Amino acid sequence: MRGTTIYPKGATGKLSHISTQTDVIGQVTSLYCNSVMASNTKLLVAAIDFGTTYSGWAFSFKHEYDSDPTKISGKYYYGGPLASMKAPTTVLIQPDGTTFDSFGYEAEDKYIELASKGEHANWFYFRRFKMMLHEKIGLTRVIKLEDETQKQLSAKTVFSLAIRYLKDEMLKTSRDRLTREQLREDEISWVLTVPAIWNDPAKQFMREAAVEAGIKNENLHIALEPETASIFCRLLPVEQMVEGSDIKCFQAGSKYMVLDAGGGTVDITVHEVMSEGKLKELHKASGGAWGGTQVDEAYKQFIISLVGNPVFQRFCKESKEDQVDIFRDFEIKKRGIAPDKDADVTIRLPTTLKDIFEDETGEDLRKVIKQARYASVVTLVGDKLRVKASVMKSFFSNAIHSITSHMKELLNDNRVRGISSILMVGGFSESKMLYHAIKSSFPNIRVIVPRDAGLVVLQGAVVFGHSPSSIAQRVCKYTYGLHTYLPFDEKIHDIQKRKVFDGVPYCDEVFHKHVEMGQSVSLNQITKPISYTPMEESDNSIGINIYASSKKSPMYVTENGCVKLGVVEVCILDRSVPLKDRNVLVTMEFGGTEIKVTAIEEKTGKSTIVEVSFLG
Known part of the structure; x- marks a missing residue:
């Protein structure tokens, strides 16, 4: 979009122009680089x-x-x-x-x-x-x-x-x-x-x-x-490296997928090793809540299916020690579950759970299990629950299916063509069930587990x-931009967003894009400076509303997929200069793990790194 833009109503400043001044970008880059260098000198x-x-x-x-x-x-x-x-x-x-x-x-x-x-x-x-x-x-x-x-x-x-x-x-x-x-x-x-x-x-x-x-x-x-x-x-x-070790996967020019399977979430990224040994992200991070806790939840639901939810809830309330022990015991057992192991798994079932079951139902738990849907695969002997390996393996099914399905989608993306290895990390990656599922799902790709x-x-x-x-x-996960006004153009703008200021019609709620979803950004890469000016003589700050969108090029901040992330308050450092000269150049940096904003007062050259507030 071209033309003069002003800042939206409710903010305390107007957007004046986009600057291509290399000295401003250099000044901001120096600020960030100095910050990084300072961290490298710590004891x-x-x-x-x-x-x-x-x-x-x-x-x-x-x-x-x-x-x-x-x-x-x-x-x-x-x-x-x-x-x-x-x-x-x-x-x-x-x-x-x-x-x-x-x-x-x-x-x-x-x-x-x-x-x-x-x-x-x-x-x-x-x-x-x-x-x-x-x-x-x-x-x-x-x-x-x-x-x-x-x-x-x-x-x-x-x-x-x-x-x-x-x-x-x-x-x-x-x-x-x-x-x-x-x-x-x-x-x-x-x-x-x-x-x-x-x-x-x-x-x-x-x-x-x-x-x-x-x-x-x-x-x-x-x-x-x-x-x-x-x-x-x-x-x-x-x-x-426990499995699939090959130093070639980390040589310059190599591409590999990182599967970080933790307890709660699974993060998947794709890296390329650059000539200087640094890493380049090829695809934005993706994943979901498919970690090892899904296996734990499946086991919990298995126990509930045996004794019933009212019994299980009473057990958790009245016997905290046994509740902790039953899941600590499963944590050990699940680490040994593997596709090639078919031996029954023995789990200690606390006597308190059996007692509560019999008190609540008036029935014998051992006899009930013999008549239940698990009769052929589960046996209760004393306080030992013997479970067929097939049942234990089934606890992994949902998590593994979600992970492998998502990985297949990613590998069909042209941006990640040429991947030679999958690097599995995180606690859940130590599971033999997950490792063998990845190996069998992607037989032509080397799978590495440290x-x-x-x-x-x-x-x-x-x-x-x-x-x-x-x-x-890194690759941007979203399209980031600001809420702005543009001069109203009846050929392209929504008439309902038309507003008039001092006799001039403007389009409200315009999404002014800074970086695009899927765009590759370098560390410390700075956007072109945008100059803001206060609206009134008494203004001592400028408010900048930042938005993210799951679309590449949204027109309005009100579109589906657009979310207001937060507000940056840029303080006016010198209010002694005339209002028209009280410009603040604002740049944004997206190449790090967090968004950074820098404001530089044009008249004085004073600069400050501004915190972005994403929380209400």
């Missing part, structure tokens, strides 16, 4: 992988990274026979709703203890709550979470308390490694991972929760989970913190 990089099912932290000092980028430190958590550098994403908060008590296995065990004494009712117990942010429409800062007993608490409080715990644990461990007394906050660069398919409000929510947890905003980087995994795997020697696939996102986040420019190009 230590610490990463927090906040997952749906498991979370953890890791770190490395700069001298360690310089000598061996894969030398990364963390902590092991233990829950019975389970041991990992990540603990269950479970938080226990005291009855006042603000005081943190415990996290992970400790939170589970403490809640069980409280429940055994009948003292748990007023405590807040949250688990697997991260999925609340997935594809959340209208996400706000005041949104609430429901705990296990439907009590509500601020989601920001729950997230920030959990992040604070992980942060403090990392600080204690890293400081123990120092010869001097203190590690200053300004010596640490923090990285927080999020799914690549998350929207901008969800990313901002996590950033604000981390800041509330005590991490300085200027020291915090948001990293995309499949990207950090890809970065780390490129550093691993061949012998640390050792400890569930940890490479966390470890890669540390590497990303040391070298945030590792991803050189």
